Each structure stands twice: as structure tokens, then as C-alpha cells.
Amino acid sequence: MPVKPGLVVKHANGHYPIFLESGLCERAGTHIEVLSGAGRLVVISDSNVLKLYGECFLKSCESDPVVLEIAPGETSKSLEQYSRICNRLIDESLGRRTLIVALGGGVIGDLAGFVAATYLRGVRVIQVPTTLLSQVDSSVGGKTAINLPQAKNCIGAFWQPQAVYIDPAVLKTLEPKEYTSGLAEVVKMAVILDEEMFEFLESSTEAVNEQDLPTLERLILRCCQLKAEVVEEDERETSGRRVILNYGHTFGHAIETVFGLGTCPHGHAVAMGMHAAACLARLLDLVDDDFVDRQFRLLSNLNIPARFPPDRHEELWETMQRDKKAAAGQVRFVLPDRIGHVELVDSVDPGLVMQAMQQASAECPV
Ligand SMILES: NC(=O)c1ccc[n+]([C@@H]2O[C@H](COP(=O)([O-])OP(=O)(O)OC[C@H]3O[C@@H](n4cnc5c(N)ncnc54)[C@H](O)[C@@H]3O)[C@@H](O)[C@H]2O)c1
Ligand SMILES: [Zn+2]
Known part of the structure; x- marks a missing residue:
């Protein structure tokens, strides 16, 4: 269980911790559930990451999170995927206390972050970056976005996470x-x-x-x-x-x-x-x-x-x-x-x- 954040990031409306520890993926769920309070947890991830780390992450959750699986790759940062996810959240009757967990690389972080920024005018999001690029870059700073066919990242929002959980041990399976x-x-x-x-x-x-x-x-x-x-x-x-x-x-x-x-x-x-x-x-x-x-x-x-x-x-x-x-x-x-x-x-x-x-x-x- 991470007790001390590795770092605290300040922003205009508050601050958030970054937890950094090898093996954290196996323990992050419990910790995140405490943060979620009475809100339902929604894990958004891609099929590669779910296959490798889904079980290990979900095992540490006591509740039964809604899991949304996205196809891997940049093409998933699309309006189609965005609306598919929002439809699922509505079908599941998820309210404003929902806590979205973005479990994956920068694609998932950007897409899930943008859903969080806009669903019901904004719900909380936690970043669990699983690529080196997302651990050192995209999970920090609050930029979220999806692409249109003619331009990358052209629809997006600044939306700060509640926390970032980084486990460098998951990088061993990266190509x-x-x-x-x-x-x-x-x-x-x-x-x-x-x-x-x-x-x-x-x-x-x-x-x-x-x-x-x-x-x-x-x-x-x-x-x-x-x-x-x-x-x-x-x-x-x-x-x-x-x-x-x-x-x-x-x-x-x-x-x-x-x-x-x-x-x-x-x-x-x-x-x-x-x-x-x-x-x-x-x-x-x-x-x-x-x-x-x-x-x-x-x-x-x-x-x-x-x-x-x-x-x-x-x-x-x-x-x-x-x-x-x-x-x-x-x-x-x-x-x-x-x-x-x-x-x-x-x-x-x-x-x-x-x-x-x-x-x-x-x-x-x-
Ligand atoms: N928001 C920001 O500030 C910011 C900054 C830089 C980049 N980005 C965005 O990040 C995206 C790129 O992110 P990326 O490079 O992480 O790509 P990605 O999310 O597509 O991940 C790359 C591949 O690695 C797989 N993968 C992820 N974690 C894995 C693991 N632990 N083991 C094995 N495979 C794993 C994924 O399934 C995917 O196939 C771009 O869309 C870019 O626009 C955003
Ligand atoms: Zn870059």
C-alpha cells in the first residue's frame, strides 16, 4: 500500500499526488477505492493492457468496477470510441460521483481523461499509466484529447487527475x-x-x-x-x-x-x-x-x-x-x-x- 506520494503536483484548483513504486499495480485498486468513496469505479483500458494487467489490478479492488475494453492504438482516440464509452456510462446509470481509472498508455490516458472531463460536465479521473511515455509525460499535466480524422488532438480539455499511480515494473512487457x-x-x-x-x-x-x-x-x-x-x-x-x-x-x-x-x-x-x-x-x-x-x-x-x-x-x-x-x-x-x-x-x-x-x-x- 503506498503511503507516501512520490510527488505532489499543484494546479489552479488544488493538487494531486503521484505514487511511484514498483509492484504498485497489484495494490493500487484498494488505495483508489478509498479515494472513490461511495462513487462507482470505471476502469477504461485497452485489450493488450487488460490481458497483461487487468486481473492483477482488479484483484486489488474489493468492489466490482465497470470495465470498458478499448481496441489498442491511436485510432481509438476517436469520436466513435468517445461516444461508445459515454453511452455505456449512461446505460450503467453512472452518476457524478463516478471515478474513472485510465489504465493504459497515452491513448487510454487521453481518451479516458477526455471522457472524464466531459461526462456529466466532469467526473473524477485517476491515471494509471503503463507505458514509459505515459509515465514520464502524458499522465502529468492534465491535457486530454481525442482526434478527428483530419487533425490529431484537436478536441480536448485540460482536466487534472485526482492522482497518478506509476508502476515501473509493468514496463517489462512493452515492445x-x-x-x-x-x-x-x-x-x-x-x-x-x-x-x-x-x-x-x-x-x-x-x-x-x-x-x-x-x-x-x-x-x-x-x-x-x-x-x-x-x-x-x-x-x-x-x-x-x-x-x-x-x-x-x-x-x-x-x-x-x-x-x-x-x-x-x-x-x-x-x-x-x-x-x-x-x-x-x-x-x-x-x-x-x-x-x-x-x-x-x-x-x-x-x-x-x-x-x-x-x-x-x-x-x-x-x-x-x-x-x-x-x-x-x-x-x-x-x-x-x-x-x-x-x-x-x-x-x-x-x-x-x-x-x-x-x-x-x-x-x-x-
Ligand atoms: N496528454 C498529454 O500531455 C500527452 C503527451 C504526450 C503524448 N500524448 C498522447 O499519448 C499517446 C501515445 O501514448 P503511448 O505511446 O503510451 O501509446 P499507447 O497508449 O498506444 O501504447 C502503446 C502500445 O503499448 C501497449 N501497452 C501499454 N502498456 C503496456 C505494457 N505495460 N506492456 C505491454 N504493452 C503495453 C498498448 O496496448 C499499445 O499497443 C498519443 O495519442 C499522444 O497524443 C499525450
Ligand atoms: Zn512528445
């Missing part, structure tokens, strides 16, 4: 590419905010690659702390502080759009984007060869593919510009000036962006 996708976001956090974590990653690549649990606990906790600090300063993405979390994402999102979502995991596209951003920062004299080399080497040692795609650079640049036009602005890059620190750079010469992509797609990073 290797899902694990390294999450790791890319860990490296991103280190580059933008924490030199010490970057050095820790450099000195413990073997432990990270072997999924050593104390090492993972330390890294996940630190990422949650850092993300919490950033979102506490900019809960609704208004001050611009939250933008630094997009390091590597300007190039990365363009790769996902041009080559097709799902061609490679999100984190891998971000890693390629981080490498391109580092090359761009070097062209602007913000960092030197050593920075580019260090970041690339760490990504490679963690088995994260970071070499930029060698072709379609024109299309990638057009996509970056189109995305920004939609946001009524110009392309803004988050660029490093040293390990642990980034700055926002507007109006970059397009010639340099093309050159950075060229350099980032070369075989040798420096």
Missing part, C-alpha cells in the same frame, strides 16, 4: 520500440532542463537498457518533477513556458505528418527532431560539435534511432510552416544552448533549417 520511444522523452527532459539527469543517463545506459527498476524509478520521478514544475508555471499553455517541452517536436511532428503517423513511434520522430534541432543550434553558434555528438551518442547508446530521414526535406519544411500558419504564427524552434537549457528562436533562415536537416541525416553526426 522494445515503445520503451525506447518513451526513453526519447526522458532524454528530451534532460537536455532541456537537467544536466545532472543527462550525466546520470550517460553513466547508466546499461542499467536503463536492462530496465533496472531503481534506475527507472529515479528517472521517472525526476521527469514527473520536471514536467510538474513546467506545467505548474503554465497550466493552460498561455505563458509560453510549456513550449520548451516541444524540444525536437517541430521537426518530429513534421516527420510524423510527411512519413505518416505510425511509421515510427512518436519518441523516435522526436529523437530525430532533437538531433536536427541540435544541428540547427550549432549552425546558429548556440552549441558546438561536442554538444551534437554527446546528444547523438546518448540517444544511440539507448537504442533510440536519431539519424534524420535523408529525403523529403522540402516537404518537411513546408509542413512545419503550414503547422505554424494554422497557429497564426511563424515557425518557432526550441533550441539548446547547453545541456540542461534551451531557448526559443523565431525567424530562422530557411536555408539554415535545410542545412540542419542535411547535417542531421548524415551518417556521422559531427
